[in-house]
Amino acid sequence: MNRVIAIVEDDASQRQHYAEALRNSGYEVIEFADRKSALASFELSMPDLAILDIILGDEVGGGFEVCRYLKDRDAQFPIIFLTSRGDELDKIYGLQLGAWDYQTKPISLEFLITRVRSLFQIKESTNQSLDNSKRLQMGHLLVDESTMSIQWKEQPINLTPTEYDILQAILNSPDGVSIEALIKATKQGVVEDNTINTHILHLRKKFKQVDAGFNCIKTKYGFGYGWIC
Amino acid sequence: MLNTKNKIRRRLSLWMQIIAFSSLFLMALPWLGYRYMDEMKEFLVQGQGDAQLLSAKAIATILHNRSDLFNPSNLPASSLVEESSLYVYQLDDKKVIDGYGSDWGPLLSQKRMFGPESVVYDRTAGAVAPVSFGLLLGEHNEYLYGLINVTDSTVVHRHPRYARLDRSDQIRIELIDQSGAIKRYALLNESPGNVSVYEMHESWIRPVTGKPVYQLSAIWRDVANGYDVEFRLPIDWLNDDRQLLISVADVNSDVERNVDNVVATLADDMTGYLNRLIIRSPELDRILKGLGYADSNVCIVDQFRRVRALLGDNSSQSQLCSSTDRVASDLVSQTLAGQSSVYRNTLEIGDSLVVASHPIYQESDIIGAVLVEKNSNNILAQQRESLDKLIVATVIVFFIALAGLLLFSSRLAYRIRSLQREVSTAVDTNGRLIKESVSASKYSGDEIGELSRGVSSLLSQLKSYTGFLESVPRTLRHEILNPLNTISMSLQKMDADSRFDQKTIDGANRALRQLELIVHSLTEAAHIDDALSQDEREVFDLAELLSEYLSNIKERHLDNHFNYIGMASGVLIEGSDLRITQLLDKLKDNAIDFSDRGSEITFELSLPSSEQLCLTICNFGSLIPNNILTNLTHGILSHRHGASGEPHLGIGLYVASRIATYHNGSLEIINRPEGDGVCVSIFLPTTASND
Numbered sequence: 037m038n039r040v041i042a043i044v045e046d047d048a049s050q051r052q053h054y055a056e057a058l059r060n061s062g063y064e065v066i067e068f069a070d071r072k073s074a075l076a077s078f079e080l081s082m083p084d085l086a087i088l089d090i091i092l093g094d095e096v097g098g099g100f101e102v103c104r105y106l107k108d109r110d111a112q113f114p115i116i117f118l119t120s121r122g123d124e125l126d127k128i129y130g131l132q133l134g135a136w137d138y139q140t141k142p143i144s145l146e147f148l149i150t151r152v153r154s155l156f157q158i159k160e161s162t163n164q165s166l167d168n169s170k171r172l173q174m175g176h177l178l179v180d181e182s183t184m185s186i187q188w189k190e191q192p193i194n195l196t197p198t199e200y201d202i203l204q205a206i207l208n209s210p211d212g213v214s215i216e217a218l219i220k221a222t223k224q225g226v227v228e229d230n231t232i233n234t235h236i237l238h239l240r241k242k243f244k245q246v247d248a249g250f251n252c253i254k255t256k257y258g259f260g261y262g263w264i265c
Numbered sequence: 266m267l268n269t270k271n272k273i274r275r276r277l278s279l280w281m282q283i284i285a286f287s288s289l290f291l292m293a294l295p296w297l298g299y300r301y302m303d304e305m306k307e308f309l310v311q312g313q314g315d316a317q318l319l320s321a322k323a324i325a326t327i328l329h330n331r332s333d334l335f336n337p338s339n340l341p342a343s344s345l346v347e348e349s350s351l352y353v354y355q356l357d358d359k360k361v362i363d364g365y366g367s368d369w370g371p372l373l374s375q376k377r378m379f380g381p382e383s384v385v386y387d388r389t390a391g392a393v394a395p396v397s398f399g400l401l402l403g404e405h406n407e408y409l410y411g412l413i414n415v416t417d418s419t420v421v422h423r424h425p426r427y428a429r430l431d432r433s434d435q436i437r438i439e440l441i442d443q444s445g446a447i448k449r450y451a452l453l454n455e456s457p458g459n460v461s462v463y464e465m466h467e468s469w470i471r472p473v474t475g476k477p478v479y480q481l482s483a484i485w486r487d488v489a490n491g492y493d494v495e496f497r498l499p500i501d502w503l504n505d506d507r508q509l510l511i512s513v514a515d516v517n518s519d520v521e522r523n524v525d526n527v528v529a530t531l532a533d534d535m536t537g538y539l540n541r542l543i544i545r546s547p548e549l550d551r552i553l554k555g556l557g558y559a560d561s562n563v564c565i566v567d568q569f570r571r572v573r574a575l576l577g578d579n580s581s582q583s584q585l586c587s588s589t590d591r592v593a594s595d596l597v598s599q600t601l602a603g604q605s606s607v608y609r610n611t612l613e614i615g616d617s618l619v620v621a622s623h624p625i626y627q628e629s630d631i632i633g634a635v636l637v638e639k640n641s642n643n644i645l646a647q648q649r650e651s652l653d654k655l656i657v658a659t660v661i662v663f664f665i666a667l668a669g670l671l672l673f674s675s676r677l678a679y680r681i682r683s684l685q686r687e688v689s690t691a692v693d694t695n696g697r698l699i700k701e702s703v704s705a706s707k708y709s710g711d712e713i714g715e716l717s718r719g720v721s722s723l724l725s726q727l728k729s730y731t732g733f734l735e736s737v738p739r740t741l742r743h744e745i746l747n748p749l750n751t752i753s754m755s756l757q758k759m760d761a762d763s764r765f766d767q768k769t770i771d772g773a774n775r776a777l778r779q780l781e782l783i784v785h786s787l788t789e790a791a792h793i794d795d796a797l798s799q800d801e802r803e804v805f806d807l808a809e810l811l812s813e814y815l816s817n818i819k820e821r822h823l824d825n826h827f828n829y830i831g832m833a834s835g836v837l838i839e840g841s842d843l844r845i846t847q848l849l850d851k852l853k854d855n856a857i858d859f860s861d862r863g864s865e866i867t868f869e870l871s872l873p874s875s876e877q878l879c880l881t882i883c884n885f886g887s888l889i890p891n892n893i894l895t896n897l898t899h900g901i902l903s904h905r906h907g908a909s910g911e912p913h914l915g916i917g918l919y920v921a922s923r924i925a926t927y928h929n930g931s932l933e934i935i936n937r938p939e940g941d942g943v944c945v946s947i948f949l950p951t952t953a954s955n956d
Binding site: 047049050053054057091141142143144145146214233237255256257258259 | 743746747749750751752753754755757758777781810811813814815816817818820821842843846847849850853
């Protein structure tokens, strides 16, 4: 049975592009132009994943409304936000609602599909037994590449796929990784330095929630970041 | 801005202007008051004159048809009789009978002279010059006083061997007593000193009795050219007509002892008559006293200008009615001609003497005049008192008004200032609107209130306009990114399709990326303030950060030489290290963009004071025109041509400036004094170590 992906996007041409790319990858896609029609359909049957634009027509926060509805139905429901605004990024984090991800416009279709796969992979892996071969222990840090999840001092930390990618990039370079490399690692379009900084801030916060003394992600001023522990 | 400031004329503050103007008007108050009081004084003096005239009229009315008061005698009131009358002055005090005239004081000048024109007897028929004498008569306390100065070259005293009394120089007094009989008294003596007075027979040879008369006392004093006799007799010896004659008999030879001549107070052709004495009428005095016109002088003169009654303070101020026998004054002349008038004489001390006069009639004839004389010093004193009160009142009013004005103007100035303060803080140093309304005076109904409301509405309109402007980048980004996204995805599809030329697609992708950069730059500037306010602040070492930053960028930007001057650690500031890095990135990018290829870029950290640090980033390259130096951090657009070829919107400096402001610091851009580059200085407050 094919997985059903719901796309809620008010711009018809963009919506068609996403839908076409996803259908080509073998997913079943249902398209909605506004919140109402989307929610009406979700009432009847829930999709497996949703791609939401934040601004839906006249509704500036329409995407968040849809997200809230889906979250109420299923706390672990995977969602990808499509944003065009830097400040919306903080709002998404502000929601603190599970392992959702976002893509900034312009969207790389290739990466969108990769993300969708990742999310399905994460969802499945929660039910699977752990594959030890893909587990990596670095001091107190345990990275599970198969589920794209990490543990710090044996406590799980819930990261978005983007954050996971950034952390991976930092861990892979013992001498630290430059901002440019991190931007590449997030496989997004144009990302400001500050967007990476924001991700780092959120990463640090998530670590500090389980360990207040966490101080392993170091800033390399004028260059980037490094994992020093 | 500077030009406008220079053009503003230097003027006093509003507060000072109000005070100065109102003070001018307040100053006029005392002057007006003084003018008013002067007018009032004039009016009062006029009133006083009118009142005096009324009094004079009233007194004159009482004295109407009372010629008996002026002329109680039965003698005809002929001018001849009047001319020969002897005026008896009212004396202020009793005279000492000593033969000396000094105690008669100023009256001495009123002495009446008798000489050859009134010789009544001349034995020598002109062979020997007749004597002459001066006479002064006065009255005090029911006594008649007399002073006689006889000019006689040979004074012959009485010789005791002679029984006849007409054998020496002597004074003869004739009078008509109460019974109407003529009494004759001879005043003579054997030597100077007490005079012997004898009542004489008509022949003046023998006394009526051998006994001297003591009630008539007299003293004889020989002087250089004659002798002086001072005498006193009771006035009730005289009858109501008060008739009296004084004559001087002169004996020149102490051998023959004959009376050579007699000079009398009445001329030869009046022989048989006596002089009438003009004494101030007690009757009139009584009437005047009854009228009780106090604090003024009332003076009644007869038709011969002689003062017949005087009431009041007989002081020196009484110019007209001083004790003269004849009042010589135009006023009296006018009055005696039948004209009543008010006369004002300004005295030296500033007040004036007001004299009102009115004639007294007997039938249709004028028999005298009433003069009412009063000084205006009462009014003057009152004026002075009023002036004092006026000054006090003016001073009080002045201070109250001044205090009120001070209060009012201070309040006004305070309201304007607080409005000005609010308006000036409505916009921050970068010209961003931070207030939508002003609260100063917003509820008051006056002009300042209207101004305040006007400013508020202006600000809210501006706010909505700037709100619109601020939302433009977001809207723009959103609106542009959607079509960009579509283009991007279309390109991705084309990329996968081998039918399309790869080079064309790459070119389109590059253009797309540039567009994205522009949109990102725009939104970064628009969001910087919101983003800054969410940052967490912590204390970190800026020197350490800089050292590391410089060593890292040296590796990444091999085309330029970076040089760091300053300490390696120990400069603590409070803020966000990421933001400071962002600021450094912006300034670094800027410096690289505008520096000559391969030239040096210097980062210099210094501590001008213990509380402030200065970070200066200098590059060599093109200069910034002076007129836009200060505007660089405000604007969005670059004024220079960048070297990198990347779109340059001048947003970097704006973002850097906002970050500096967020750290309570400031940013300053100057051209190097050497003219070969540009320096950007950031001033930030340092913080003490937490250790």
